[in-house]
Amino acid sequence: MYRVATDRDAVLYDELRDLAHTKGAELHLVTGPAVPDRLGPRDLAALVPDIAERDVYVCGPPGMTTAVLRTLRELGVPGPQIHAERFSLAG
Structure with a gap:
C-alpha cells in the first residue's frame, strides 16, 4: 500500500509497482486527505x-x-x- 495525498505525489509508484509485480505482490495506491x-x-x-x-x-x-x-x-x-x-x- 502506498499512501499519498494525490496521484501526483506518488513519485515512486512506478518503481514500487514493478517491484511488487516482480515479487508477485499487489500494490494499492491510496490517495486523499489525511x-x-x-x-x-x-x-x-x-x-x-x-x-x-x-x-x-x-x-x-x-x-x-x-x-x-x-x-x-x-x-x-x-x-x-x-x-x-x-x-x-x-x-
Missing part, C-alpha cells in the same frame, strides 16, 4: 484480508507510522513480521 482512520483496521483488513500472515513494511512520518503500527497490532500481525522506519522531512 483522515485519522484512513489506514485503520477496517480499511487495512479489507485491502489485505490475510495481513496477519504477511510481513508488513511501514515507512513514513512518525505520526502515520505510529498509527499504522497500532493498527497492525490490533489486526494480530506478529511483531517479527512488522518492519518499520520513521522519517521526517527537514524544513
Whole structure:
C-alpha cells in the first residue's frame, strides 16, 4: 500500500509497482486527505484480508507510522513480521 495525498505525489509508484509485480505482490495506491482512520483496521483488513500472515513494511512520518503500527497490532500481525522506519522531512 502506498499512501499519498494525490496521484501526483506518488513519485515512486512506478518503481514500487514493478517491484511488487516482480515479487508477485499487489500494490494499492491510496490517495486523499489525511483522515485519522484512513489506514485503520477496517480499511487495512479489507485491502489485505490475510495481513496477519504477511510481513508488513511501514515507512513514513512518525505520526502515520505510529498509527499504522497500532493498527497492525490490533489486526494480530506478529511483531517479527512488522518492519518499520520513521522519517521526517527537514524544513
